[in-house]
Amino acid sequence: MAHHELSLPVTEADARCLRVNDTVTLNTTLFGIRDASYIALFDKGRSTRFDLSGHAVIHTAPNVRKVPVSAEHPAGYAPVCIGTTTSDRMERFTRALMQTCGVRFIVGKGGMREGSLAAFREFGGAYLAIVGGTAALETTWIEQIEDVDLDDLNPESLWRFKIKGFGPLLVAMDSHGNSLYDAVKDDVDSKRAAALARLGVSA
Secondary structure, eight states, rough: OOEEEESSOOOOOHHTOOOOOOOEEEEEEEEEOHHHHHHHTTTTOOOOOOOOOOEEEEEEEEEEEEOOOOOOOSSSSSEOOOOOSGGGGGGGGHHHHHHHHOOOEEEEEOOOOHHHHHHHHHHTTTEOOOTOHHEEEEHHTTTEEEESSSGGTSSEEEEEEEEEEEEEEEEOTTSSOOOOHHHHHHHHHHHHHHHHHHOOOOO
16 A cells, blocks of 8 residues: 555556555645536537546535635635535446546545446546545645636536645545455455355355
């Protein structure tokens, strides 16, 4: 296990250095995305002026406050509470996100499935897990909302956050075909089978 301090954007080689159980701290830029923005981009054919190549996205619909545009708040929004939502329901967008937009990392909670794991392996990326219920802490890692696109979808807009010390995050799925979620499932299944066998119950 190793810890990685990464300033975004990163290269494919950088992403392929990560292994399951490593930890990562991200710096510079993080993009917020959620169901509606995914659907707009990949189902409805909308585009974004943001360059996501080499970057990380976080599954979020942040709680923000509208404020006058200023040097401190260039997008006209101040962060109130920026938490992370469950990733699994956005599974079908991972391949397009990586192949079309060049995204390297997805930050979320709860994990993703086989299709995402295959995309991470093919294009060079990783799923970086964050503990649920830590929105207040996450918000302290976000220095500023720098910009926003697709803002008619607010709060499920496409957000660009300026970040510093965002983490540590756990590498839960990597580009080498490894997944903590698969490992946990296999361990649970094995222990369940052993327990049923001891009880003389057929699985």
